[in-house]
Amino acid sequence: MLKHSKILWPSPCKLNLFLHFIGQRDDGYHRLQSLFQLIDFGDDILIETNDSQEIEFHCDVAELSNTDNLIVKAAEALKAYVAQATNQATPNKAPMGASIRLTKRLPFGGGVGGGSSNCATTLVALNHQWQLGLSLDQLAQIGLKLGADVPIFVRGQTAFVEGIGEIITPTEMPEIWYLVVQPECHVSTAKIFSNPLLTRNSKAITIRDLNALGLPFKGRNTMQDIVCRDYPAVAEVLKWLVQFSSNARMTGSGSCLFIPFDNEQEVRKIATRCSWPHFVAKGVNQSPLHRKLEGFIKPD
Numbered sequence: 001m002l003k004h005s006k007i008l009w010p011s012p013c014k015l016n017l018f019l020h021f022i023g024q025r026d027d028g029y030h031r032l033q034s035l036f037q038l039i040d041f042g043d044d045i046l047i048e049t050n051d052s053q054e055i056e057f058h059c060d061v062a063e064l065s066n067t068d069n070l071i072v073k074a075a076e077a078l079k080a081y082v083a084q085a086t087n088q089a090t091p092n093k094a095p096m097g098a099s100i101r102l103t104k105r106l107p108f109g110g111g112v113g114g115g116s117s118n119c120a121t122t123l124v125a126l127n128h129q130w131q132l133g134l135s136l137d138q139l140a141q142i143g144l145k146l147g148a149d150v151p152i153f154v155r156g157q158t159a160f161v162e163g164i165g166e167i168i169t170p171t172e173m174p175e176i177w178y179l180v181v182q183p184e185c186h187v188s189t190a191k192i193f194s195n196p197l198l199t200r201n202s203k204a205i206t207i208r209d210l211n212a213l214g215l216p217f218k219g220r221n222t223m224q225d226i227v228c229r230d231y232p233a234v235a236e237v238l239k240w241l242v243q244f245s246s247n248a249r250m251t252g253s254g255s256c257l258f259i260p261f262d263n264e265q266e267v268r269k270i271a272t273r274c275s276w277p278h279f280v281a282k283g284v285n286q287s288p289l290h291r292k293l294e295g296f297i298k299p300d
């Protein structure tokens with residue numbers, strides 16, 4: 001019989017240290033190249049499994065407290081995948097119920113991937129707690145249908161990313177500090193992607209070029225100029241950040257911006273002068289989610 005468990009899981013965020021587009025697929029989706037830096041800061045997801053077949057979801061943010069949430073969608077997608085994989089003649093009767101509570105710290109729709117990370121954490125956590133034994137590959141496949149950035153969080157490693165987010169090459173980055181600032185506006189990802197001025201033919205690079213070209217910090221986010229033009233609140237934060245670092249940059253399709261720093265004290269001092277919502281956190285090569293998972297799997 002399945003032993004029930006109650007576990008608190010981390011759901012970290014990411015920063016795109018550079019981001020450009022090298023073409024479009026037949027379905028219109030843009031083929032990107034990016035360095036996804038995982039960050040040791042994020043939401044918490046508390047999962048308690050139970051004997052029902054129901055997914056119960058609670059969240060401290062009213063706006064996200066509905067079944068449209070990527071957490072609920074992840075749990076349902078996992079159940080559907082298992083149901084399909086199980087021989088119909090001997091349907092899987094194992095209880096797949098859970099009560100899930102999200103504590104939200106990450107801005108949503110800010111380009112830090114909070115929703116995608118919540119989705120990935122739910123897949124990885126429920127696979128562990130329901131003892132499904134699916135591989136990270138299988139979980140990434142399920143996740144990709146729910147969002148392009150989900151597989152990166154399922155893999156849980158800082159990585160050079162291609163395709164629309166499904167081609168992932170882990171790479172080690174210096175584990176430095178970041179100040180992440182959230183301008184007072186929400187950027188529509190779809191709107192930025194549909195802007196005719198967006199550069200869609202950047203020169204494709206290889207992972208070897210990362211060092212040779214001085215990337216990621218010498219790279220750029222090709223969405224940044226368009227977002228700054230359409231959203232003055234983003235331009236205002238960028239202007240404030242560039243006085244502290246020439247590497248100030250937007251993450252994803254915005255609206256959040258960041259500056260990298262080697263020195264924690266220095267970045268924390270700058271943060272005290274920041275009047276917009278913000279956080280300071282460290283870049284990590286391995287996701288805190290996978291560190292937690294390893295803790296369960298490692299022998300004593």
Ligand SMILES: C[C@@](CO)(OP(=O)(O)O)[C@H](O)COP(=O)(O)OP(=O)(O)OC[C@H]1O[C@@H](n2ccc(N)nc2=O)[C@H](O)[C@@H]1O
Binds near residue numbers: 031165
């Ligand atoms: C560009 C990135 C980099 O991380 O931005 P952020 O979401 O983090 O800000 C992501 O890959 C964003 O992917 P994702 O988060 O799945 O985008 P969605 O909001 O689902 O996409 C909204 C719309 O943007 C377009 N879209 C999205 C991804 C992509 N590679 N090409 C596209 O053309 C599609 O029209 C899609 O319907």
Ligand SMILES: Nc1ncnc2c1ncn2[C@@H]1O[C@H](COP(=O)(O)OP(=O)(O)O)[C@@H](O)[C@H]1O
Binds near residue numbers: 064070071112113117
């Ligand atoms: N658990 C969740 N956390 C955050 N956003 C969610 C969640 N579930 C669904 N969403 C929806 O997904 C959208 C994008 O979320 P998010 O991944 O945080 O954006 P981004 O990739 O720009 O950081 C949000 O605006 C929200 O409407």
